[in-house]
Amino acid sequence: MLNKDLTKNQSLYSHALYFDPINQARVPGGNGRLHFKEFENVPGFRILDNGDVEITFYAPGAETVQLKGFGGSLPGYYDFEPVKEMPGYWKTVLKGIRPGFHYHTYFVNGVETIHPQMPVGYGGSYAVNFIEIPDPDFTDYLLKDVPHGSVHMEIYKSSITGRYRNCWVYTPPGYEKNTDKRYPVLYLQHGGGENETGWLWHGKINYIMDNLIHEGRCKEMIIVLNCGYNFKQVGEDRFILEDIDEVICKDCVPMIDEKYRTINDRNYRAIAGLSFGSIHARMTALGHLDLFSALGIFSGGFSYKSQGTLGVDSLGNYDYSETFASAEIFNNKMHLLFVGMGDKETEMVEVAKPKADKLASEGYNIVVRTYPGYHEWDVWRKCAVDMLEMLFKW
Amino acid sequence: MLNKDLTKNQSLYSHALYFDPINQARVPGGNGRLHFKEFENVPGFRILDNGDVEITFYAPGAETVQLKGFGGSLPGYYDFEPVKEMPGYWKTVLKGIRPGFHYHTYFVNGVETIHPQMPVGYGGSYAVNFIEIPDPDFTDYLLKDVPHGSVHMEIYKSSITGRYRNCWVYTPPGYEKNTDKRYPVLYLQHGGGENETGWLWHGKINYIMDNLIHEGRCKEMIIVLNCGYNFKQVGEDRFILEDIDEVICKDCVPMIDEKYRTINDRNYRAIAGLSFGSIHARMTALGHLDLFSALGIFSGGFSYKSQGTLGVDSLGNYDYSETFASAEIFNNKMHLLFVGMGDKETEMVEVAKPKADKLASEGYNIVVRTYPGYHEWDVWRKCAVDMLEMLFKW
Numbered sequence: 001m002l003n004k005d006l007t008k009n010q011s012l013y014s015h016a017l018y019f020d021p022i023n024q025a026r027v028p029g030g031n032g033r034l035h036f037k038e039f040e041n042v043p044g045f046r047i048l049d050n051g052d053v054e055i056t057f058y059a060p061g062a063e064t065v066q067l068k069g070f071g072g073s074l075p076g077y078y079d080f081e082p083v084k085e086m087p088g089y090w091k092t093v094l095k096g097i098r099p100g101f102h103y104h105t106y107f108v109n110g111v112e113t114i115h116p117q118m119p120v121g122y123g124g125s126y127a128v129n130f131i132e133i134p135d136p137d138f139t140d141y142l143l144k145d146v147p148h149g150s151v152h153m154e155i156y157k158s159s160i161t162g163r164y165r166n167c168w169v170y171t172p173p174g175y176e177k178n179t180d181k182r183y184p185v186l187y188l189q190h191g192g193g194e195n196e197t198g199w200l201w202h203g204k205i206n207y208i209m210d211n212l213i214h215e216g217r218c219k220e221m222i223i224v225l226n227c228g229y230n231f232k233q234v235g236e237d238r239f240i241l242e243d244i245d246e247v248i249c250k251d252c253v254p255m256i257d258e259k260y261r262t263i264n265d266r267n268y269r270a271i272a273g274l275s276f277g278s279i280h281a282r283m284t285a286l287g288h289l290d291l292f293s294a295l296g297i298f299s300g301g302f303s304y305k306s307q308g309t310l311g312v313d314s315l316g317n318y319d320y321s322e323t324f325a326s327a328e329i330f331n332n333k334m335h336l337l338f339v340g341m342g343d344k345e346t347e348m349v350e351v352a353k354p355k356a357d358k359l360a361s362e363g364y365n366i367v368v369r370t371y372p373g374y375h376e377w378d379v380w381r382k383c384a385v386d387m388l389e390m391l392f393k394w
Numbered sequence: 395m396l397n398k399d400l401t402k403n404q405s406l407y408s409h410a411l412y413f414d415p416i417n418q419a420r421v422p423g424g425n426g427r428l429h430f431k432e433f434e435n436v437p438g439f440r441i442l443d444n445g446d447v448e449i450t451f452y453a454p455g456a457e458t459v460q461l462k463g464f465g466g467s468l469p470g471y472y473d474f475e476p477v478k479e480m481p482g483y484w485k486t487v488l489k490g491i492r493p494g495f496h497y498h499t500y501f502v503n504g505v506e507t508i509h510p511q512m513p514v515g516y517g518g519s520y521a522v523n524f525i526e527i528p529d530p531d532f533t534d535y536l537l538k539d540v541p542h543g544s545v546h547m548e549i550y551k552s553s554i555t556g557r558y559r560n561c562w563v564y565t566p567p568g569y570e571k572n573t574d575k576r577y578p579v580l581y582l583q584h585g586g587g588e589n590e591t592g593w594l595w596h597g598k599i600n601y602i603m604d605n606l607i608h609e610g611r612c613k614e615m616i617i618v619l620n621c622g623y624n625f626k627q628v629g630e631d632r633f634i635l636e637d638i639d640e641v642i643c644k645d646c647v648p649m650i651d652e653k654y655r656t657i658n659d660r661n662y663r664a665i666a667g668l669s670f671g672s673i674h675a676r677m678t679a680l681g682h683l684d685l686f687s688a689l690g691i692f693s694g695g696f697s698y699k700s701q702g703t704l705g706v707d708s709l710g711n712y713d714y715s716e717t718f719a720s721a722e723i724f725n726n727k728m729h730l731l732f733v734g735m736g737d738k739e740t741e742m743v744e745v746a747k748p749k750a751d752k753l754a755s756e757g758y759n760i761v762v763r764t765y766p767g768y769h770e771w772d773v774w775r776k777c778a779v780d781m782l783e784m785l786f787k788w
Contacts, residue, residue: 010557010558016411017514017515017516017521017589018516018590018591018621019558019559019560019589019621020557020559020623022589038628038632038633038635039633039635040631040633041632041633042631060505108502108503108505109503111453111454111456111503112453113505114507114508116508116520116521117521120508120514122411125416127411127511128510143558145551148548148549150653151547152544152546152547153546153547155542157539164413164537165413166408166413176653176654193416195411195412195413195416196412196413197411227413227414229414231414234432237434238432238434239432239434239435259544260570
């Protein structure tokens with residue numbers, strides 16, 4: 001059962017466009033009323049005490065308004081009904097949806113659209129709405145009354161594509177005061193169709209770190225979020241995807257080591273990624289053992305040898321067999337290979353897990369975990385928490 | 395005349411949801427093709443060489459697609475036409491629009507919506523699209539090949555409302571290396587219906603600073619962007635707007651002075667704001683002269699005495715006459731009062747400007763500037779540039 005504190009947690013309402021919603025403009029007759037001291041608000045969504053979610057959509061003139069899950073977490077379509085006492089407004093209640101993160105889209109008169117008052121993120125390669133129902137059994141990602149680290153945006157140039165990139169960097173509370181202290185670094189990659197903002201606004205990795213550090217559950221570390229797409233423009237509307245491990249290792253890692261007080265040593269540098277990003281993490285770690293000594297695969301495949309089928313050499317064409325030759329060889333090179341997945345991700349559970357389990361049972365530094373769920377952020381946050389608790393304790 | 399370099403500047407394409415667009419998912423038949431090395435892209439918009447803008451909208455099943463300016467910068471409605479060779483896609487060309495920043499919204503079958511492939515910001519108290527056409531005569535806000543500072547997100551608690559807030563902080567290039575150096579601070583406020591992200595993603599103040607510092611045109615300083623709305627929840631959907639100057643002075647300034655290497659001295663602390671934010675800036679500076687010694691009013695009123703008509707004491711009920719008693723008294727307290735506005739903002743030009751001009755002519759430390767334009771970001775960026783060039787040179 002939820003309680004008010006959980007449903008009101010501010011982390012559920014923050015996203016890239018705002019930390020605190022205003023929404024006032026969409027109150028009927030509300031034009032300019034923010035100049036007044038007290039005002040009423042029609043929230044885009046309201047988490048009810050039983051965990052159901054009421055969503056309000058201002059769509060005057062619409063004939064139908066619908067909501068549809070994206071990524072599989074909400075089944076089917078939800079129909080909105082017009083609200084008689086509030087002309088132009090439509091409402092629906094999502095009943096019995098499970099806690100967690102839900103990408104979804106809206107259809108007004110059958111045309112897909114964005115709800116301008118709901119949290120907006122980047123998923124499926126475009127702006128998309130999401131909603132978050134708190135889980136009383138997993139609150140590590142909520143904004144709690146603990147010391148908060150900082151999140152930094154850095155801009156750097158890809159020497160490979162000539163384009164500028166940005167990355168987001170988390171530093172623990174006290175980083176700016178403890179000027180003699182140096183920190184290990186975890187690079188953390190998003191999934192397909194998402195980008196560098198994913199682990200920040202969807203994964204809420206900054207709150208996860210704040211909470212884990214406060215509870216003494218993980219080492220203090222720096223976390224770096226990069227975009228997994230390394231574009232090179234080769235024509236008016238034509239792009240090449242250059243290898244992401246190259247830009248991370250050649251351009252980003254040196255920039256981070258120069259700008260932040262890192263421990264510039266492979267033993268204190270790790271990388272993890274989810275789904276598509278697990279491919280990036282694998283090629284970055286196993287392809288650059290001079291720089292990395294730990295790897296996290298969240299909802300990704302488990303293989304160390306493959307012949308190119310994906311069209312990008314480094315994604316589909318690699319052979320890391322040497323590193324996996326024996327437990328002794330592997331453990332000499334890798335402190336940790338963390339493999340996590342949702343227990344309802346059939347292919348992962350049936351294909352990737354047995355392979356990883358087998359090596360783990362043979363003494364490789366491999367940890368395998370499953371979590372209730374599908375291919376979704378709820379699983380990836382839990383992967384991150386468990387891996388963070390293990391990282392750099394060697 | 396534009397040139398390719400200007401129309402391709404990455405700062406025109408970045409926003410809160412992404413630094414670099416992907417867009418691939420909206421290419422017909424493009425599902426999953428990002429796994430391939432080379433792919434084609436259908437951009438949400440394309441700035442043509444003559445400055446016109448072609449906008450593409452994927453709205454299969456729509457009967458009409460329209461675009462409408464928001465805030466007055468684009469006149470009337472623009473109609474989209476279906477693209478025969480690309481089912482589901484619609485196109486229009488914005489002809490002859492002037493360079494600069496344009497908020498706008500879309501109407502699909504007459505219902506207002508968001509274009510998920512166009513830059514999305516926060517304006518009018520909800521998510522809203524914008525577009526940016528570069529101005530060859532004003533490029534200070536573009537991403538150039540110069541050293542780049544960092545942008546930091548800090549979370550702090552309002553002692554007045556009990557709610558968490560965030561703010562964005564710009565630090566100049568080299569801040570993390572010059573550990574003996576301390577910096578002056580400018581607090582910079584957004585306008586009504588916008589928020590703390592406005593000066594970052596709309597104003598592009600980080601690029602402005604990078605460029606001005608590189609060209610030796612301004613002092614190195616820290617810039618802090620706060621949300622001007624200080625909400626306190628007093629009922630299920632009922633909010634009180636608490637005074638913003640209190641949370642800035644009591645909660646934010648001490649946090650910034652603790653966490654950053656500021657010069658903690660009123661002579662090195664300034665605040666400026668645009669429109670609604672100019673009210674916040676005025677009450678913060680003139681109401682807290684122990685902390686501030688410079689003020690910027692961008693497209694705002696010019697008054698130092700008012701009796702509450704707006705319902706919020708500190709917004710509409712103040713009397714700073716004492717500070718304005720004479721040029722000598724004023725100049726003893728204030729190093730600078732910068733008053734900037736668009737030359738087409740009739741009320742500002744006819745009411746605020748003459749008042750400010752008169753005092754300036756009497757020797758007050760007041761600078762008055764007008765810029766071509768309306769109530770819009772193009773004017774506010776130029777206000778910021780001119781004020782930055784004057785700040786802390788005393």
